[in-house]
Amino acid sequence: MAKAFASQADLSEKRITFDELGPGLFAFTAEGDPNTGVIIGDDSVMVVDTQATPVMAQQVIARIREVTDKPVKHVVLSHYHAVRVLGASAYQPENIIASRGTHDLIVERGQQDYESEVGRFPRLFDSVESVPGLTWPTIVFDKRLTLYLGRREVQILHLGRGHTKGDTVVWLPEEKVLYSGDLVEYEATPYTGDAYLRDWPATLSRLAELGPQKLVPGRGAALKTSAEVAAGIAGTQDFIKRLYAAVGAGVAAGKPLKDIYDETYAALEPDFGKWVIFEHCMPFDVTRAYEEASGIDDSRIWTAVRDLEMWRGLEQRAEFKGAEA
Ligand SMILES: [Zn+2]
Numbered sequence: 410m411a412k413a414f415a416s417q418a419d420l421s422e423k424r425i426t427f428d429e430l431g432p433g434l435f436a437f438t439a440e441g442d443p444n445t446g447v448i449i450g451d452d453s454v455m456v457v458d459t460q461a462t463p464v465m466a467q468q469v470i471a472r473i474r475e476v477t478d479k480p481v482k483h484v485v486l487s488h489y490h491a492v493r494v495l496g497a498s499a500y501q502p503e504n505i506i507a508s509r510g511t512h513d514l515i516v517e518r519g520q521q522d523y524e525s526e527v528g529r530f531p532r533l534f535d536s537v538e539s540v541p542g543l544t545w546p547t548i549v550f551d552k553r554l555t556l557y558l559g560r561r562e563v564q565i566l567h568l569g570r571g572h573t574k575g576d577t578v579v580w581l582p583e584e585k586v587l588y589s590g591d592l593v594e595y596e597a598t599p600y601t602g603d604a605y606l607r608d609w610p611a612t613l614s615r616l617a618e619l620g621p622q623k624l625v626p627g628r629g630a631a632l633k634t635s636a637e638v639a640a641g642i643a644g645t646q647d648f649i650k651r652l653y654a655a656v657g658a659g660v661a662a663g664k665p666l667k668d669i670y671d672e673t674y675a676a677l678e679p680d681f682g683k684w685v686i687f688e689h690c691m692p693f694d695v696t697r698a699y700e701e702a703s704g705i706d707d708s709r710i711w712t713a714v715r716d717l718e719m720w721r722g723l724e725q726r727a728e729f730k731g732a733e734a
Contacts, residue, residue, distance in 0.1 A: 414720050415529035416689045422532075427472040428631045430623045431584040433561070435476070436631035437469050441597045441685035442533065443492050445469050446579060446588040446625050450558020453482035457579050457588045457625075459496035459544070461526075464536035466496035483556065485565055486546065487590025487627065488573045489514040490603075491526040492533050497544040506554065507546035508567040510575025514603075518710045519543045525711045529689070568592075569612035570605035572627075574707070576612065580619055587621035587638075595629030595641045598684045599648055602693035603708045606653040606701050610646050617642050628685065648681055656698035670695045670723045692723045 423440040430436060433449035446457030447469070454473060460466045473481065481500040486507040487493060494515075497505055507515075514522075520543060527534045534540075548554070554565040564580040572591040579588040591600065592612060601609075617639075624632040624641060632638045655676050659669030673695050681687055696719055697708050709715075 412688060412724050414717065416533075416686060417529070417531060419530070419689075420532055425468060425472075426630070427475075428633075429476075430586050430625070430631060430633065431581075433477075434581065434584060434586050435472070436625040437472060438625070438630055441628050443628060444625055444631075447473055448558065448561070448563060448579070448581070449477050449479060450561045450563075452479060452559055454479050455483040455485060455556070455558060455563060455579075456481055456500055456502070457485045458487050458493040458590065458627075459484060459500065461492040461533045462496050462536050463499035463539040463541075464496075465533070466499035469496075470499060483558075485577065485579055485588075486511055486544070487577050487579075487588070487592075488575050489519060489522065490573070490591070491519075491523045492530065493590070494544040495523065495534075495540045498541050504548050505544060505546045506548045506550070506565060508575040508577045509549055509551050510567065510570075510573065511577065512546050512549045512575070514573060514575055515543060515545065521710050521712045524713045525716050528713045528716060568615040569608055571609035571612040572599070572601070573603045574605065578616060580621075585620060585622040586625075587616070587619060587623070588625045589616060589627065591627030592616060593624060593626040593641050593645050594684075595626045595632060595644070596684050597626070597628035598681060598687045598690040598694075599645055600686070600690045600693060601649070601652065602690075602697050602711060604649075604694075604697055604701075605706075606649055606698055609649045613642055613646050613649075648677070651677060651680075652694055653698050653702070656695055657702040660699060660702040666696065666699050667723060667725070669699060673698075692720055695723070 425439045428436045435447035437445040448455040482503045484502040484505045489511045556563045624638045632641045655673040
């Protein structure tokens, strides 16, 4: 039997955790679903990534209202992916902050990404009809933006390309807490369909040089000790390097994408197959790594149609397995 496309068969609700990592610093996590950060300042609240729809965002707002009645004034987009940004309107923020790269990607491919992501992971797009349209940043920065939420300093940084060309982290230098977006995952498979796999490890090294003591990854549990932070960064780096090495070797040998996919899957599955969304990510990840190793700098735009064509091409193996069984 063929594998269900992407995460269409993933229908079971996850348990939400709302951890306080320091005074007024929270992580909304849900067993590998996309995380949201919450930073409470003297007179306002900042949200880092919004959830996929305004209805999904209400779960975050309910948790915020358990700990503060201050208004949410600032939303930061760690990158452009629909599952992170399309819930923004629920917070009615004054500012929506994004990097130049993220802004440009929303202009270039935001609508295609929206349609593609809804098809890949319907559970995360609960009440998709509540999305009013694309989320447009109101403040765009190039490398760094510092906000003071009263006395609390918040640095919003673009440290380089990795998961996308616009990756943004939110850093609290006093508290040494970092919100990394999808640059770091924990026990969740990195999605690299829009990535820069050769740049990603160096961007992670710059992220580690900040010296975070606690880190909220894009997916997975909040990392609460420096040892856990190091393990989360190293695990992500290891996956990225091994993925790209395996695919790069296949491209150098002139092998077709389908063969490279089967070999890379077999090489990575023993160590990473237990991470959430492994089956979902691998076809996209190998396809993008193949592009990059073939000299295509920016990822080709994913559309709902391209998603399915790619999946059919690479997941034949599963159909054959089923036929033999
Ligand atoms: Zn992402």
